[in-house]
Amino acid sequence: xxxxxxxxxxxxxxxxxxxxxxxxxxxxxxxxxxxxxxxxxxxxxxxxxxxxxxxxxxxxxxxxxxxxxxxxxxxxxxxxxxxxxxxxxxxxxxxxxxxxxxxxxxxxxxxxxxxxxxxxxxxxxxxxxxxxxxxxxxxxxxxxxxxxxxxxxxxxxxxxxxxxxxxxxxxxxxxxxxxxxxxxxxxxxxxxxxxxxxxxxxxxxxxxxxxxxxxxxxxxxxxxxxxxxxxxxxxxxxxxxxxxxxxxxxxxxxxxxxxxxxxxxxxxxxxxxxxxxxxxxxxxxxxxxxxxxxxxxxxxxxxxxxxxxxxxxxxxxxxxxxxxxxxxxxxxxxxxxxxxxxxxxxxxxxxxxxxxxxxxxxxxxxxxxxxxxxxxxxxxxxxxxxxxxxxxxxxxxxxxxxxxxxxxxxxxxxxxxxxxxxxxxxxxxxxxxxxxxxxxxxxxxxxxxxxxxxxxxxxxxxxxxxxxxxxxxxxxxxxxxxxxxxxxxxxxxxxx
Amino acid sequence: xxxxxxxxxxxxxxxxxxxxxxxxxxxxxxxxxxxxxxxxxxxxxxxxxxxxxxxxxxxxxxxxxxxxxxxxxxxxxxxxxxxxxxxxxxxxxxxxxxxxxxxxxxxxxxxxxxxxxxxxxxxxxxxxxxxxxxxxxxxxxxxxxxxxxxxxxxxxxxxxxxxxxxxxxxxxxxxxxxxxxxxxxxxxxxxxxxxxxxxxxxxxxxxxxxxxxxxxxxxxxxxxxxxxxxxxxxxxxx
Numbered sequence: 001x002x003x004x005x006x007x008x009x010x011x012x013x014x015x016x017x018x019x020x021x022x023x024x025x026x027x028x029x030x031x032x033x034x035x036x037x038x039x040x041x042x043x044x045x046x047x048x049x050x051x052x053x054x055x056x057x058x059x060x061x062x063x064x065x066x067x068x069x070x071x072x073x074x075x076x077x078x079x080x081x082x083x084x085x086x087x088x089x090x091x092x093x094x095x096x097x098x099x100x101x102x103x104x105x106x107x108x109x110x111x112x113x114x115x116x117x118x119x120x121x122x123x124x125x126x127x128x129x130x131x132x133x134x135x136x137x138x139x140x141x142x143x144x145x146x147x148x149x150x151x152x153x154x155x156x157x158x159x160x161x162x163x164x165x166x167x168x169x170x171x172x173x174x175x176x177x178x179x180x181x182x183x184x185x186x187x188x189x190x191x192x193x194x195x196x197x198x199x200x201x202x203x204x205x206x207x208x209x210x211x212x213x214x215x216x217x218x219x220x221x222x223x224x225x226x227x228x229x230x231x232x233x234x235x236x237x238x239x240x241x242x243x244x245x246x247x248x249x250x251x252x253x254x255x256x257x258x259x260x261x262x263x264x265x266x267x268x269x270x271x272x273x274x275x276x277x278x279x280x281x282x283x284x285x286x287x288x289x290x291x292x293x294x295x296x297x298x299x300x301x302x303x304x305x306x307x308x309x310x311x312x313x314x315x316x317x318x319x320x321x322x323x324x325x326x327x328x329x330x331x332x333x334x335x336x337x338x339x340x341x342x343x344x345x346x347x348x349x350x351x352x353x354x355x356x357x358x359x360x361x362x363x364x365x366x367x368x369x370x371x372x373x374x375x376x377x378x379x380x381x382x383x384x385x386x387x388x389x390x391x392x393x394x395x396x397x398x399x400x401x402x403x404x405x406x407x408x409x410x411x412x413x414x415x416x417x418x419x420x421x422x423x424x425x426x427x428x429x430x431x432x433x434x435x436x437x438x439x440x441x442x443x444x445x446x447x448x449x450x451x452x453x454x455x456x457x458x459x460x461x462x463x464x465x466x467x468x469x470x471x472x473x474x475x476x477x478x479x480x481x482x483x484x485x486x487x488x489x490x491x492x493x494x495x496x
Numbered sequence: 497x498x499x500x501x502x503x504x505x506x507x508x509x510x511x512x513x514x515x516x517x518x519x520x521x522x523x524x525x526x527x528x529x530x531x532x533x534x535x536x537x538x539x540x541x542x543x544x545x546x547x548x549x550x551x552x553x554x555x556x557x558x559x560x561x562x563x564x565x566x567x568x569x570x571x572x573x574x575x576x577x578x579x580x581x582x583x584x585x586x587x588x589x590x591x592x593x594x595x596x597x598x599x600x601x602x603x604x605x606x607x608x609x610x611x612x613x614x615x616x617x618x619x620x621x622x623x624x625x626x627x628x629x630x631x632x633x634x635x636x637x638x639x640x641x642x643x644x645x646x647x648x649x650x651x652x653x654x655x656x657x658x659x660x661x662x663x664x665x666x667x668x669x670x671x672x673x674x675x676x677x678x679x680x681x682x683x684x685x686x687x688x689x690x691x692x693x694x695x696x697x698x699x700x701x702x703x704x705x706x707x708x709x710x711x712x713x714x715x716x717x718x719x720x721x722x723x724x725x726x727x728x729x730x731x732x733x734x
Contacts, residue, residue: 080711087707088552095545096616128543129615194715197707205720215532218705219539236620239538280716315722470721495534496624496698 002277003300003311005320005463006188006208006351007246007270008329009260010339011181012451013357014410015267018144018179020044022259022268026183029247029258035237037102037127040139041244042259045180047394048155048169049142053098056230057156057343063092064228065191065346066284073284073347077225078195087197092225096236100137102127128236145177152177157393165387176385178357180394181267183259184231184244185342185350186210188275188298189284192243195226200241207272207465208351209246214492217241228346238492252467256460266454271327271461272320273334273351274300274311284347289399291344298349299334302327323463328450329353336447337438338406340395356395356403358410359386381407405438412437413444501675508686509660510669516693523696524704537702543616551610555603561596562639566653570661573654580651590650594643601636604629624698631691638684646678657685 026042045051059065063077077092105122113120126133142151148170158166168174186203190210193201200216201223203209212223212232217240223232224241232243247257255261260268279298286294300307302324311321324330332339332353339353381388381404388400388407396402412433419430434444450458471480528535541548569576580586608629611621643649656673663670674682695701 075715083707083710088556089549090541093541093545095542097545129619131615189716193717196717197710198705199707199709199713199717202717202719205718205724206722218535218702218707219537220707221539221541224542234539234542236540236542239536239620240533315724467721473721473723490531490533492533494620494622495531495536495538495701496622 001307001310003274003307003314003316004208004277005206005311005316005324006273006275007186007251007462008208008273008327008333008351008353009183009186010269010329010332010353010355012265012267012269012355013178013180014355015265015451016044016179016181016357017265018044018046019264020140021262021264022181025258025262026244030245031242033237034127035235036233036242038096038099038139039233039235039242041231041233041242042181042183043139045140045182046143046145046152046177047180048152048158048177048390049145050151050154050156051142051180051182052139053094053230054137055154055156056094057228059228059346061092062094062228062230063225064230065226065343065348066189068285068347071285073189073281075191075195075226076228077191078222083195083197083220083222086222087220090221090225093221093234094224094230096128100139100141101133103133103135106132145175157390160389160393160398161387165389169386169390174385176359178359178386180354181259182229182231182342183352184210184246185229185348185352186246187348187350188277189280189347189349190227191346191348192223192227192232195222196220197222201232204248206470207251207463209248209251210243211245211248212241212243214238214240214242228343228348229350238494240492251462252465254462254464256456256462260460266459269328269332269450269454269459271329272302272324272463273327273329274302274307274316274321274324276300280349284349288345288397291347291397292340292399292402295341295344295349296334296337299330301334302330317464317466319466320463323461326461328454328459328461331446331450336409336443338409338447340402340406342395344395344397354395355410356391356406358407358414359384359391379411409437409439409447412439413447416441416444417448505671505675508682508689509671509674510664512686512689513664513669516689520692520695524701527696527701528704535701535705536699538620538699540617540620543620544610544614547606547610547614547617551603551606553603554599555607558596558598558600558603562593562600565593565596569650569653570658573658576654577651580648580654586648586650590643590647593650594640597636597640597643601640604632604636608633628691628694628698628700631687631694635684635687635691638680638687641680642678642684646681652681 022042023040023044027040030041031037031039040052043052051057055061059076065076066073067076068074078086103124103126106125107122110120110122123132124135125131141147145152153170158169161169169176186209188208190201190203193203193210197220198216198218200213200218202211202213204211219234219239219241221234221241224230224234232241234241247255250257256270260270275298283294283298302308302321308321312318329339332355339355341350341353344350388403391403392398392400412430415425416430416434419425419427431441434440439447468477471477541552579589611617611625611629646652656677660670660674674685691700
């Protein structure tokens with residue numbers, strides 16, 4: 001066993017209200033520089049929708065992630081030989097057109113315009129060229145199903161549905177949507193890292209955060225196509241790629257990343273998972289429908305004595321182990337099994353998990369009455385407005401059973417809570433339903449509390465990062481303490 | 497007049513080479529040590545994707561082949577002369593290399609047009625880029641001219657230029673063959689030295705950081721903030 005610790009995340013989609021506060025928090029801190037204006041390390045998408053960059057899930061076009069060829073894991077976009085031939089021109093690289101051309105407005109005109117009959121306007125100007133431009137696309141152009149015929153209908157996950165199901169989905173009375181906030185998944189088997197010719201991308205051993213060494217990046221652009229989630233971005237100004245750093249300077253000082261911290265719906269959880277690095281390859285080689293289970297299998301029980309012993313042997317500190325035991329992510333993913341990885345079929349083993357949304361059940365079918373919880377404890381998920389197949393395509397590697405499990409458990413807990421608080425459901429019946437959903441009153445209580453009443457401390461369990469030990473490798477920590485902050489830094493100036 | 501020509505030849509072929517090579521080594525090393533950040537291919541594919549293909553691909557395949565040929569000529573001139581001793585082989589080789597030269601030229605032309613005409617690509621084109629493109633054009637045009645108008649350019653190189661280049665490397669520049677060369681050949685050499693001089697100050701340095709280690713590294717990269725060897729060593733964890 002080679003036990004490693006990983007800072008992992010859970011996003012509870014039922015709680016996301018699509019406000020983009022996370023995106024703005026991230027943008028203000030990290031991507032407000034020249035060349036990064038178009039980047040959204042954190043973005044919120046409306047599903048069904050094509051996302052950002054447009055149709056990023058279409059791996060026939062972008063060739064992101066891994067594929068299984070004769071039992072071997074191969075990068076879809078590149079290989080050692082293809083790296084040589086594609087280094088001059090990357091055939092699957094998305095360009096600015098696939099994202100959008102960032103713009104601002106010429107606000108000065110509002111002040112300088114001569115007096116006249118019309119109101120002065122601030123014309124849009126490109127943040128790349130500085131010229132006037134016509135705005136054609138933005139980072140969330142398909143927000144709240146806007147432009148559905150162009151965007152929502154082109155969602156690649158709808159391909160698993162029959163034509164009839166597809167048509168129904170866009171009928172007015174069936175219309176539905178949910179939000180899908182995305183950041184870098186800090187994968188355990190990252191394809192961006194595997195594709196980087198310069199070795200600039202790496203995973204931090206101590207916490208698994210995937211970073212991109214700006215000094216080593218040579219703009220070969222392999223990571224841009226290799227990341228199936230399109231979460232590495234090319235800075236056209238500095239000639240370097242950049243990506244979400246999970247706000248590691250904040251994590252190292254015990255604060256949650258900005259997008260987590262600012263989350264209005266409190267949908268985000270962050271904590272440590274322990275996993276067995278010897279099993280990475282084997283895990284990623286499972287067939288699509290087994291991947292969710294295989295990934296869960298790879299995640300280890302932090303209470304197991306054997307795991308604790310092996311973890312300590314591997315240099316994982318006591319404090320990290322304690323954080324792993326208190327990790328909300330461990331509870332959601334492993335104990336309760338209600339958080340699922342996004343597009344696990346890309347085989348990068350993402351370490352950001354989603355609690356899939358409880359989508360409204362069809363009501364139009366039964367006249368104008370809404371199905372009452374009294375009649376049935378479990379709504380018929382097959383009659384839900386969104387076909388369960390669609391959700392399974394996003395969160396189950398095509399395996400619908402995971403989605404059924406999560407939705408069943410969630411609705412049983414709701415019924416149980418309703419029995420306790422509203423009282424129009426028989427508690428005993430509700431408890432029976434819990435058992436049927438592989439749950440029990442204690443677990444239901446815990447899930448309810450962590451979902452609804454969670455504080456900062458419940459949601460973010462951040463272990464000390466022990467950077468002082470990292471310094472020890474290089475120099476005397478006391479000497480470092482006296483010197484830190486002195487010296488010179490080069491500004492990130494583009495080469496000539 | 498002869499006196500003046502002699503001074504020019506001495507400067508360009510016996511002094512200038514040392515200036516450029518010395519600068520090349522000093523500045524590339526210093527730049528890598530102090531400003532590794534600036535070593536980048538500075539790709540602009542993100543901003544413009546279509547013309548990019550027709551510029552980058554022919555240019556790079558062309559110039560790498562041509563440079564490799566120059567290097568072989570420099571290393572094993574006898575083999576080249578032996579190969580050229582049969583006319584058919586000479587023709588095949590000359591035509592082949594000329595095609596690579598043309599590829600380079602077409603690629604270069606596309607690069608120049610792209611950077612001139614595309615509004616987005618223009619934004620990331622610096623003055624240094626234009627200087628590089630200018631010198632590369634001179635280099636490629638004089639090379640193609642030599643290949644086309646002086647029919648045994650390749651044997652010439654092996655028999656006359658290779659000894660000169662070796663004499664430069666041995667720090668005793670011998671200009672015997674050089675002084676008699678036609679203007680275009682001389683221009684080609686001087687422009688080559690100029691490019692070596694420009695090299696460390698421009699984006700050309702990306703050629704020095706070709707990612708060959710990728711071919712033999714493991715697919716995943718992990719950096720530790722503790723020493724894995726001592727921590728993983730069973731002796732330290734009884």
